[in-house]
Every structure is written in C-alpha cells, then in structure tokens.
Amino acid sequence: MRSVWHRLAAPIAIAAACHAVVLASAPAPALAQGGGQKASASTLIQRGSELFDDAQYEESIQTLSAALLRPGTSKAEKIEVYRLLAYNYITLKRTEEADAAVRGLLVLDETFTLPATESPRFRDFFKATREKWESEGKPGRETVAVVEKPIRIMHSSPAQVQPGTLIKLTGRVEDPDGRVRGVQLAYRAGAEGKFVLVNASFTLGEFRAQIPSESVKPPLVEYYLQAVDKGGLPLGSRGDAATPLRIAVPAPQKGGVLTSPWFWVPVGLAVVGGGVAAGFIIANQNKTSTVTVTVRE
Known part of the structure; x- marks a missing residue:
C-alpha cells in the first residue's frame, strides 16, 4: 500500500491544486455591457473621417453614427457628421440615406455650402438635394427649436x-x-x-x-x-x-490535467479552512483504500 501511495502522491496533489485554481478563478456571470469608456464625439468624427479616406465606408458610417448620438455633441460636430455620412452614402450609391444626411445638415445650417475644391460628385448631389429641400418648404426647420423627447x-x-x-x-x-x-x-x-x-x-x-x-x-x-x-x-x-x-462565448476545454484519464477517478472535493481537501479512492489489486490530501495556502 505504501508503494502505491508514493506513486500517486504527486499527481493527487496536483489534481487537488488544480481544483482549487478552478474554483478560485471561475468568473461570475456578467450582464452584457459596453466594451470600454465612451470615446468623445470629436474622436469618433476623426476616426470616421480616416475610415472614409481608407475606403472603409461601412465602418466609417458605423463610427459616425455613434458620434451623432453622443450626448453633448455640438452643432458644428453634428454638421461634420452629416457631411461625412453623406459622402459615404454617395460613394456607396445609397441615395436615400445620402439625401437624408444632407437634409439633416441643412436643417442645422441652411447656409452651408461645400468648397469649390470639393469633388463635383459631392457638390452636385448637395446642390440637387438643397434645391429639392427648398422647393418642399425646407421641412425640418420648423422643429429645430423644439426640444425632442429622448428615444x-x-x-x-x-x-x-x-x-x-x-x-x-x-x-x-x-x-x-x-x-x-x-x-x-x-x-x-x-x-x-x-x-x-x-x-x-x-x-x-x-x-x-x-x-x-x-x-x-x-x-x-x-x-x-x-x-x-x-x-x-x-x-x-x-x-x-x-x-x-x-x-x-466560452471555449470548450481541451487537453491538460482535466482530460487525463486518472484525473477522473471518483473525487470528493470540499473547501476547508482556506485549503482544499480531496478524497481519492485508489484501487490496488483486490484492496480499496481511501487517501485524503489537504492542500493549504
């Protein structure tokens, strides 16, 4: 019996210690939450502009949309967001969304014009949308002063x-x-x-x-x-x-001591006084003995 104990003492101690680690490190469930601190509107606008320049139009739209909804975003920042959103939508030939972005900009600043150095494609679209918006009586302007209820x-x-x-x-x-x-x-x-x-x-x-x-x-x-x-x-x-x-989304456990065949002998495990006590049933020929190992901090 003594020889059996000497052969199994080390792996049994390792197993008990592993159990202790698993119990101590298992994370508690957490509610779905954001991935970090909220970036400022100006930071997001800059990032959205860089993504547009890199031809990553969908990513630019997603980033600019986040900037548009940031609390405290200034009027000037919103105008820049609408301008960049319009550029993205025009490039992607999504004319309905591009039209909505230009109209959102004009509601905030009806005097806005693109510089003469800007691409004719953008300037022509802005001009056409402005003319249509003005012919419809500048819809949206009457609600600028109204405080809209939050969604x-x-x-x-x-x-x-x-x-x-x-x-x-x-x-x-x-x-x-x-x-x-x-x-x-x-x-x-x-x-x-x-x-x-x-x-x-x-x-x-x-x-x-x-x-x-x-x-x-x-x-x-x-x-x-x-x-x-x-x-x-x-x-x-x-x-x-x-x-x-x-x-x-936890990954399935693979390999290691947890999958070792000898590890899955019947185990009774309890946390006792700051340590871990593990009881192992060891079969040796026709005899069965119980060995208890205590691992303390």
Whole structure:
C-alpha cells in the first residue's frame, strides 16, 4: 500500500491544486455591457473621417453614427457628421440615406455650402438635394427649436452562451414623438472587424432580431442596436460601434490535467479552512483504500 501511495502522491496533489485554481478563478456571470469608456464625439468624427479616406465606408458610417448620438455633441460636430455620412452614402450609391444626411445638415445650417475644391460628385448631389429641400418648404426647420423627447431602447440579453448558439434578441423602443421607423442590429464575432448590419423586425414599438449561430464563436460576440428614422439615420442606440454590448462565448476545454484519464477517478472535493481537501479512492489489486490530501495556502 505504501508503494502505491508514493506513486500517486504527486499527481493527487496536483489534481487537488488544480481544483482549487478552478474554483478560485471561475468568473461570475456578467450582464452584457459596453466594451470600454465612451470615446468623445470629436474622436469618433476623426476616426470616421480616416475610415472614409481608407475606403472603409461601412465602418466609417458605423463610427459616425455613434458620434451623432453622443450626448453633448455640438452643432458644428453634428454638421461634420452629416457631411461625412453623406459622402459615404454617395460613394456607396445609397441615395436615400445620402439625401437624408444632407437634409439633416441643412436643417442645422441652411447656409452651408461645400468648397469649390470639393469633388463635383459631392457638390452636385448637395446642390440637387438643397434645391429639392427648398422647393418642399425646407421641412425640418420648423422643429429645430423644439426640444425632442429622448428615444430609449429597452433591451436585455444573456451574459453568456455556448458556441454555435442562435442568439435571439428582443426589446422595445420608447419613442414619444413617433420618429422611429425601424431598428437595426449590428453584430460581429470577436472584438475586431466590421459589424454586419441587418434590419430587425419592428412592429408597434417592439423589435426582434437574431445573431446567427455561425457568428457565435469564442471568446465573445459584440453587437449594438440602433433606432433609425425614415431616412435611415440613427435616432437612438443601445451600445454603438465604439462601445458595443458583449456576450461571452466560452471555449470548450481541451487537453491538460482535466482530460487525463486518472484525473477522473471518483473525487470528493470540499473547501476547508482556506485549503482544499480531496478524497481519492485508489484501487490496488483486490484492496480499496481511501487517501485524503489537504492542500493549504
């Protein structure tokens, strides 16, 4: 019996210590939350401009949309956001959104004009939109002085899901002035790369959307939701491209001591007085003995 104990003492002690580490380091579930401190509107505008210059138009739009919704964004900053959004939409030939961006700019500053050095493609589009906006009586100008009620997206999601899980997201939008025309979901696997933007189902103030299972990979999924107006411009959001919501996706455990065949002998484990006591049943020929190992800090 003594020889058996000497052969197994080391691995048993390691196993007990591993159990202690697992218990001590297991993270508590956390609610989905943003990925960090919110960047200022000016920082996001600069980043959005750089992305446009690098021909990363979708990423630029997502970043600029986040800037537009930042609390405390100045009038001048909003004008710059609308200008850059219009440039992106014009480049992508998304004329409806480009028209809405130019109109949003003109509502804030109807005297705005692009410099003569700007691309004729942008100048011609701005001019055509201005003429149409003026012929319609400058819609939107009458509401500039009106304090619009805030839009809130009410939503919660699981803190953690298993890889390959279809994530169903639901919620509702509080929209006192009735300006919201739709809800969009942007998601990506991991913390880098472009967000995939899809339209959520939106009826009577409630929305439903899904993150497909093939995008749910360790270590996490990032996403955000935004309410948009009839022109597709954001009015409110839950998270954004700079500070998205997160859902943890744990990786399956592979290899190591936890998969060792001898490790999975029947084990009784308890935390005792700051240490870990593990009881192992050891079979030696026709005899069965119980060995207790105590590992203390």
